[in-house]
Amino acid sequence: MLSVAKGVLLDWDGCIAVDNRILSSAKHLIAQHADRVAIVSNNSTHLPADLEEILARHGIAFARERIFLAGVEALRDVARSGAGRVLLLAAPKMRNFARTLGLRLVRDHPDVVVLMRDARFTYGKLERAANALRQGVPLVVANADRTHPGPGGRVVPETGSLLAALMACSGDLALEPRVIGKPGPLLFERACDGLAIAPGQAVMIGDNPETDGAGASRLGMTPILIGGSSSLGLEDLLEPVVA
Incomplete structure (x- = not known):
């Protein structure tokens, strides 16, 4: 094949x-x-340039234009939609990237909630996002994986595990989440x-x-x-x- x-x-x-x-x-x-x-x-915590650099450190020349990541594509999708106010649950690097796309990041009264793997996920973020969804705000999810493989056979909690928590307290949503990955x-x-x-x-x-x-x-x-x-x-x- x-x-x-x-x-x-x-x-x-x-x-x-x-x-x-x-x-x-x-x-x-x-x-x-x-x-x-x-x-x-x-992957929803890195940019193509990051993976290009990791590959280069291992002696692999690889163009970032051939690296396609769920987190990056989710933010580009939201930027193309024209959303004004975005509640983004994501790593700091992805928040910075969102701003370069012209997205306005807010804590309250968003037009859209965007969920990615967020190692700094907190009870407060869960509360704000859940209540926004209960008010009919649409949800964009980078990926729904619950885990990915880690070193030594361990698992790394992924965006899907955070999504499960969010859905558990959001009730019946008017709109199904849009999953990009x-x-x-x-x-x-x-x-x-x-x-x-x-x-x-x-x-x-x-x-x-x-x-x-x-x-x-x-x-x-x-x-x-x-x-x-x-x-x-x-x-x-x-x-x-x-x-």
């Missing part, structure tokens, strides 16, 4: 990197497929556009059947799952090195 694909989409956490440490097999896979590769991740189509489509290919010409390599697998399949893209319940590891996808 890799040999005939015109595009190779790679997940970040648990596939290319664990705790932002690049896996050796990922380094070799990227090198083997070079310009056919795009990174498609539900995988398994939704937006990140896959942006990546394929960036590689100038159709979804059916790409494979998606990831570790999560609910996001990487299901999302790719819905677009006619071939998913290749590694880790977890899959018998494959990333090293199994490497082409043999000819001596």
